[in-house]
Amino acid sequence: FERSVMWSLLQTNLLLFILLYSCFFSSVASSLFPSSCQLQRQFHLNGMHKSGDVILGGLFQVHFFSSVADLSFTSKPQQPTCHGFYELGFRQAQTMAFAIDEINRNSNLLPNVTLGYTLYDNCVTLGIGFRAALSLASGQEEKIILDNRCTGNLPVIGIVGDSSSTHSIAISNVLGLYRVPMVSYFATCSCLTDRQKYPSFFRTIPSDAFQVRAMIQILKHFGWTWAGLLVSDDDYGLHAARSLQSELSLSGEGCLAYFEILPWDKDMDELRRIVNVMKKSSARVVIVFAHHSRIVNLMEEVVRQNLTGLQWMASEAWTEATVLQTPQLMPYLGGTLGIAIRHGEIPGLREFLLQIRPDLHHNNSYGNSMVNQFWEFTFQCRFAPAPAGWLEGRGALCTGEEDLDNVDTEFLDISNLRPEYNVYKAVYALAYSLDDMLRCEPGRGPFRGHSCATLQTLEPWQLVYYLEMVNFTTPFGDQVSFDENGDVVPIYDVMNWMWLPDGSIKVQTVGEVKRSAFKGEELILDEDKIFWNFESKKPPRSVCSESCPPGTHMVRKKGEPKCCFDCIPCSEGKTTNKSSNCPEDFWSNRQRDHCVPKKTEFLSYHDPLGICLTATSLLGTFICAVVLGIFFYHRRTPIIRANNSELSFQLLLSLKLCFLCSLLFIGRPRLWTCQLRHAAFGISFVLCVSCILVKTMVVLAVFKASKPGGGASLKWFGAMQQRGTVLFLTAIQAAICTTWLVSSSPTPHKNTQYHNDKIIYECAVGSTVGFAVLLGYIGVLAFLSFLIAFLVRNLPDSFNEAKFITFSMLIFCAVWVAFVPVYISSPGNYADAVEVFAILASSFGLLITLFGPKCYIILLRPELNTKKAIMARRNGSQKIFHIQ
Numbered sequence: 008f009e010r011s012v013m014w015s016l017l018q019t020n021l022l023l024f025i026l027l028y029s030c031f032f033s034s035v036a037s038s039l040f041p042s043s044c045q046l047q048r049q050f051h052l053n054g055m056h057k058s059g060d061v062i063l064g065g066l067f068q069v070h071f072f073s074s075v076a077d078l079s080f081t082s083k084p085q086q087p088t089c090h091g092f093y094e095l096g097f098r099q100a101q102t103m104a105f106a107i108d109e110i111n112r113n114s115n116l117l118p119n120v121t122l123g124y125t126l127y128d129n130c131v132t133l134g135i136g137f138r139a140a141l142s143l144a145s146g147q148e149e150k151i152i153l154d155n156r157c158t159g160n161l162p163v164i165g166i167v168g169d170s171s172s173t174h175s176i177a178i179s180n181v182l183g184l185y186r187v188p189m190v191s192y193f194a195t196c197s198c199l200t201d202r203q204k205y206p207s208f209f210r211t212i213p214s215d216a217f218q219v220r221a222m223i224q225i226l227k228h229f230g231w232t233w234a235g236l237l238v239s240d241d242d243y244g245l246h247a248a249r250s251l252q253s254e255l256s257l258s259g260e261g262c263l264a265y266f267e268i269l270p271w272d273k274d275m276d277e278l279r280r281i282v283n284v285m286k287k288s289s290a291r292v293v294i295v296f297a298h299h300s301r302i303v304n305l306m307e308e309v310v311r312q313n314l315t316g317l318q319w320m321a322s323e324a325w326t327e328a329t330v331l332q333t334p335q336l337m338p339y340l341g342g343t344l345g346i347a348i349r350h351g352e353i354p355g356l357r358e359f360l361l362q363i364r365p366d367l368h369h370n371n372s373y374g375n376s377m378v379n380q381f382w383e384f385t386f387q388c389r390f391a392p393a394p395a396g397w398l399e400g401r402g403a404l405c406t407g408e409e410d411l412d413n414v415d416t417e418f419l420d421i422s423n424l425r426p427e428y429n430v431y432k433a434v435y436a437l438a439y440s441l442d443d444m445l446r447c448e449p450g451r452g453p454f455r456g457h458s459c460a461t462l463q464t465l466e467p468w469q470l471v472y473y474l475e476m477v478n479f480t481t482p483f484g485d486q487v488s489f490d491e492n493g494d495v496v497p498i499y500d501v502m503n504w505m506w507l508p509d510g511s512i513k514v515q516t517v518g519e520v521k522r523s524a525f526k527g528e529e530l531i532l533d534e535d536k537i538f539w540n541f542e543s544k545k546p547p548r549s550v551c552s553e554s555c556p557p558g559t560h561m562v563r564k565k566g567e568p569k570c571c572f573d574c575i576p577c578s579e580g581k582t583t584n585k586s587s588n589c590p591e592d593f594w595s596n597r598q599r600d601h602c603v604p605k606k607t608e609f610l611s612y613h614d615p616l617g618i619c620l621t622a623t624s625l626l627g628t629f630i631c632a633v634v635l636g637i638f639f640y641h642r643r644t645p646i647i648r649a650n651n652s653e654l655s656f657q658l659l660l661s662l663k664l665c666f667l668c669s670l671l672f673i674g675r676p677r678l679w680t681c682q683l684r685h686a687a688f689g690i691s692f693v694l695c696v697s698c699i700l701v702k703t704m705v706v707l708a709v710f711k712a713s714k715p716g717g718g719a720s721l722k723w724f725g726a727m728q729q730r731g732t733v734l735f736l737t738a739i740q741a742a743i744c745t746t747w748l749v750s751s752s753p754t755p756h757k758n759t760q761y762h763n764d765k766i767i768y769e770c771a772v773g774s775t776v777g778f779a780v781l782l783g784y785i786g787v788l789a790f791l792s793f794l795i796a797f798l799v800r801n802l803p804d805s806f807n808e809a810k811f812i813t814f815s816m817l818i819f820c821a822v823w824v825a826f827v828p829v830y831i832s833s834p835g836n837y838a839d840a841v842e843v844f845a846i847l848a849s850s851f852g853l854l855i856t857l858f859g860p861k862c863y864i865i866l867l868r869p870e871l872n873t874k875k876a877i878m879a880r881r882n883g884s885q886k887i888f889h890i891q
Contacts, residue, residue, distance in 0.1 A: 050138040051086045052127045053377045055100065057107070059123025061462065063437055064143035065103045066136055066168030066178075068096040069128035069377055071300055073135055089130035092384040094418045095329075095426075096170075097377065098360070099192070100126045102427040103167055105359040106434035117442050120462075128377060129169060131300065136174040137181075140166065144187060164470055165190065165437045167430060171298075172196035172243040179205040186468035190436055192429035193348075195323065196246045200492035207471045209489050211429040211436065212323070212348050213497030215243070215296075217528070219250045221346050221499050221520035222294060222320060223260055224530040232261040232570050233551040234320075235290045237281070237305070239297035240268045247296040247322065262551065262568035264290035269301045278308040286314055291549035294320045299328030306331065309339055318540075318547050321345030326502050327425060329417060332512045341506035342540030346499045346520070351428035351483040357421050365390070365407045382407070385414055423514075432487050432495075440473035497522050501530075505538040609768040610673050610839045617673050620843045627666035627850055634858050635659045641865050646872045654702045654729060658857065661695035665850040669843045681753040681770035686744040688846060689781040693740035695853065696788040696819075697733045703795045703812050705729065740784055747777030769839065786823065792816050811856050818852035 053069060071091030107122045125143060129136035146162045166182070169175050170193035179199070182189055183206050190209045191199075197216040199205055226234065236251060238244030248266060255261050265288055267281045282305070285293065295302060302325055319340055325331065326345030365382040367390070383389055388405040389397050398404075411419065421427075447459035453472060454460065460469040478488040489495060501518035518532035539545055555561055555574035564571045611617045638655060641647055647655070668691050671684035751774035758767040772778045793816035826845040833841045864871050 050142050052135070052139050052142060053089060053130075053380065054125060054127040054139075055104065055377050056125050057104070057123045059107075059111075059121040061120060061441065062123045062125055062163045063103075063107065063434065064140075064163035064166040064168075065100060065124060065126035066129050066139055066143075066166065066170070066174070067100040067103075067126060068131050068170050069093055069100060069380075070096075070130045073130035073132040075132075075134070087130070087132065087135055089128060089135070092380055094381065094384065094416065096128075097381050098418050099170075099426050099430050100128075100377070101360055101363065102353065102356065102424075102430045103434055105353070105356050106431050106438075108359065109355070110435070110438050117438055117445070120441075120445065122438065125163060126377070129171075129174060131171070131298075133171075133174055133177060136169050136171070137177055140169075140178040140182065144182060144185070164188075164441070164465060164467065165474075167192065167433045167437070169194060170426075171241070172199065172246070173241045175199060175208065176205075176242055179208045183207050186466070186471050188437065188440075188467060188471050188474050190433040190474070192433050193324075193426055194243075196242050197250055198242065198246050200494060202492060205493075207467065209433075209436070209474055209493040211432040211487065211495050213499065214494055215247045215322075216250055217497040217522065218323060218346050218499065219247060219254050220528045221501075221530070222251065222322075223254055223258060224520055224528055225320065225344060225501070225532075226292070227258075227260045228530055228532060229546045231292045231318075231547075231549040233264050233290045233549050234261060234292040234294055235264050235285060235288055236266045237269055237293060237295045237297065238266075239301045240271055243298070243324065244268070244296045251294070251296075259569075262570035264288045264551065264568075269297050269305060271301070273304045275308070278305055279312075281305070282308045282312050282314055285309075285317070286312065289551065291316065291547040292318045292320060294322075295325070296322040297324060299325035299330055302328070302331060306336055306339065310335065315339055316541070316547075318549065319343040321502075323348050323499070327423065327514055332504065332514065334510055334512075337504070337506045337512060338540075341504055342538050343502075343504040344517075344537070345502040345504070347502045347516075348425045348429060348500070349485065349498050350423055350425045350500060350516075351431070351481065351485065353421065353424055353428065353431055354482065356424070356427070357419060360419055360421075361411050363411065365405065367407050379405075381418075382409070385409075385411070385416055385418070428483070432481060432485075435479065435481070436474065436477055436487060436489075437470075439479045440470055440477050443473045443477065444470060501532060503537050506540065605766045607766045607768060609675050610843070611675070612673055616840055620840065620847070621670065621673055623847050624666050624669045624843070627847060627854065628663055630854060631659055631663040631666060634854070634862060635663070637862060637865060638858075641872070644865065644872050646861055646864055653726065654698050654705075654733075655858075657733065658695060658698040658702070658853075661691055661698060662850055662854055664691040665695055665846060669846045669850075672839045672843045672846075676755040676768050676770045678755060681755055682748055684770065685753060685772070685778065685781065686748065688842075689740050689744050689785065690737060692785050692846075692849075693788060694733065694737045695850075696785060696792060697736040699812060699816070699853070699857075700736070700788055700792040700795070701729050701732050703792050706812075707795055707798070736788065740781070743777070743780055743784060747774055747781065750774060751777060782823070782827070786820070789816055789819050789823070793820060811860060815853050815856035818856065819849045822849045822852065 069092065070089035071093050073087050073089045075087040103126060104124060107124050110116055111121055127139035127142065129139055143163045143166055165188040166178075167190055169178060169191060172194040173196075175189070175191050175194035176196065176199065179189055183204070186207045188207050188209065190211065192211055194210055195212055195215045195218060197214045197219075199208055199210070200214055200216070226232070236248060238248045245268075252263065252266075255263065265284050267284060269281070270277045315338060317339070319342075321343050323346050326343075326347040331340060363378060363381070365379045379390055382405055386403070386405060386409045388403040388409075390405045393402065393404060424431075444460050444465075445462070447453075449459055450457050452459035454469065460466065475489060475491075475493075478486070480486050487495060498521040499519065500516050501520060502514050503517045505513040505515055507513060515536065517534075517536045518530065520528060520530050522528055537546075539547075541547060551568065551571040552561075552564075552573070555572075560575060561572040562575045563569060564573060610620075612621055635656070638647055638652070638659065642652055664687070668684065668687040671680050671687060674680065753770045753773045756769055756771035758769050793813060796810075796812035796816060822845050826841065830838055830841050830845075
């Protein structure tokens with residue numbers, strides 16, 4: 008793209024330099040020869056001319072190719088020659104001549120003013136087109152006699168053309184400096200809407216910006232999200248490509264499988280590479296923005312590789328190119344959908360074309376040589392003097408009397424006028440603007456001092472002013488006006504290349520795309536009329552990846568456009584091909600196509616785990632009740648009295664509460680159970696451990712009292728002191744629980760962290776600090792009990808409980824030390840199960856280690872539960888007995 012633009016700018020600047028140099032030289036010459044001005048050099052161009060009061064210029068593509076001699080810079084360069092006559096381009100030039108002739112015969116439009124024209128062939132070459140534009144702007148008279156100002160053949164007041172966007176850009180860059188109006192009938196590049204760069208450029212064809220949006224409308228209509236793009240290596244193709252890529256990105260309607268630039272010349276290696284890319288691609292739709300002269304070379308390679316099965320989409324530049332509508336190419340191009348400029352009817356044009364006659368006395372360097380070339384092309388003859396070898400090869404000489412009406416030529420087919428209709432509108436736009444200018448009333452004009460413009464004082468920018476305001480209706484019924492960018496109201500026809508059973512070819516209109524003030528770009532298609540060049544006779548599928556089925560979602564392929572993706576099963580909790588999230592309490596079903604309510608889980612009385620824990624809790628409670636009954640029944644036996652019976656009864660009651668509080672952790676969490684479970688657990692275990700701590704301290708105090716002078720220590724461990732200590736230690740835990748519940752109370756919580764498809768009902772602890780303080784306080788009491796019991800474990804006496812307390816506290820601490828990490832890492836409702844298990848394990852540990860040996864003696868070894876057996880021990884044992 009940069010190379011193309013730089014080359015265009017280089018050519019423009021070079022020709023501009025030549026023009027300025029010529030002007031400078033002319034000004035010097037005029038100062039030396041004040042009586043006349045001399046044209047320093049004249050371009051030799053193919054053209055047609057008709058004199059008039061006002062001259063309009065025209066630039067048309069009458070030949071396909073040109074030959075330019077190599078610039079050796081050692082000799083005067085030869086003039087370029089054009090070849091490959093294009094009769095439709097010549098018809099466009101004749102349409103301008105017809106429109107001017109029609110205006111001259113119209114008494115209501117430009118009365119008393121005769122329009123003339125000067126039309127040139129650009130030969131599809133920037134250099135030749137630029138020379139023609141300079142010739143139109145400066146005039147072609149070799150010598151102009153001066154009378155206060157140059158007089159002679161007037162330069163043109165406006166130009167119809169050029170057909171190419173690249174040519175129009177280059178020419179408008181120069182003519183725009185002098186505000187010379189230029190109305191193009193075929194240049195569609197969206198870049199030409201820039202009024203800062205091209206202030207005097209207008210066009211009667213919509214810009215490519217609208218054409219691109221029209222293409223996207225068709226792609227969207229048929230669901231084609233995967234297409235290839237081929238463009239010509241010029242401003243027309245490259246700007247269209249950039250616009251198409253931008254629009255696709257913004258709309259999200261599709262992606263490009265490949266983007267290739269067609270070479271200017273017949274580079275077979277490059278064309279072969281491009282066709283190979285098309286062949287390997289999965290895209291079945293090919294969009295082409297290029298002039299038909301560039302596509303001819305491409306189609307030769309397409310035919311050679313037999314690349315069929317593609318749906319071609321043509322830009323307006325080649326939608327109706329008859330050179331491509333041949334039986335050899337229809338197996339490949341049949342069914343092509345194209346954007347075509349608006350067709351129209353021009354009454355009287357065919358009769359005008361039939362009146363064309365060659366000039367037998369033409370000057371090959373200037374004048375009507377274009378008509379003579381058309382005549383030679385149509386009748387396959389040559390005017391005298393014939394080229395060498397022409398007569399020897401039995402070639403015919405043209406007489407000028409041949410009859411056009413007897414020739415089967417596309418030149419006379421006016422049933423489908425499109426570029427010609429734009430030429431017709433461009434000529435009338437200039438004519439109506441000039442008419443509006445001449446109808447200006449002095450003193451009410453739009454210019455300084457309310458002045459009006461006249462033909463004698465006309466400045467180009469004044470006609471530009473009237474062009475911006477022009478508004479008229481053609482005989483065909485189309486309204487013509489220009490917006491602030493010099494563009495007309497856009498409308499396109501949608502064309503289809505039909506391949507009939509008899510082998511004939513028909514390009515028919517199947518719809519239209521137009522801009523609506525309310526709906527934007529609006530596409531209207533008659534699908535029943537469309538011919539599809541496929542066995543199915545239906546539109547092809549052209550997608551990179553098929554839409555994902557329900558229950559899956561799109562995952563972009565790395566390094567591929569967004570239209571290319573893999574369909575991955577939706578993760579749990581998402582549904583549909585867009586993987587939309589289900590509501591919070593819902594989840595996707597197995598097919599991932601709709602949401603269903605999530606399963607709810609909690610430690611239930613109906614689950615096997617809940618049943619086991621409930622049964623274990625009730626078993627522990629029952630055992631505590633049995634032990635309590637045994638102890639109450641044998642409360643007066645020495646073994647009960649010797650082991651502080653009151654604390655033993657309190658300990659059994661607290662253990663019973665510990666077993667029962669575990670039931671609060673089972674069942675659906677509710678606010679009251681969440682608040683009560685940890686409070687009951689904390690208070691019950693503190694009550695239990697407090698009893699053990701006091702019991703341990705009593706044992707230590709008794710054995711200290713057995714030593715000389717140690718009796719005073721017993722006064723601190725009487726029955727009241729023991730009850731008060733247990734009550735005080737328990738009250739501290741109650742205060743901790745109360746503070747916790749008031750400040751940040753535990754609440755029911757729906758947890759989806761561990762299982763997205765399930766709702767785990769649990770009790771959120773609220774304040775982690777409160778829970779930690781509760782457990783920490785129990786741990787401190789348990790550690791003190793363990794420490795004291797460990798210190799007195801070796802004191803003599805068969806009924807010394809220190810060893811059992813040490814062992815019970817060791818089990819208790821081991822259980823709760825292991826509980827913390829297991830509880831934290833346990834998922835969902837298993838955390839409650841872990842806590843219940845810790846409660847039951849520690850409770851059973853205390854119950855068995857503290858009361859198991861006593862029940863063994865009471866029930867199985869009653870001979871050891873006698874005063875005699877106790878008195879048989881050392882005297883220290885009596886101290887224990889007598890404190891009860």
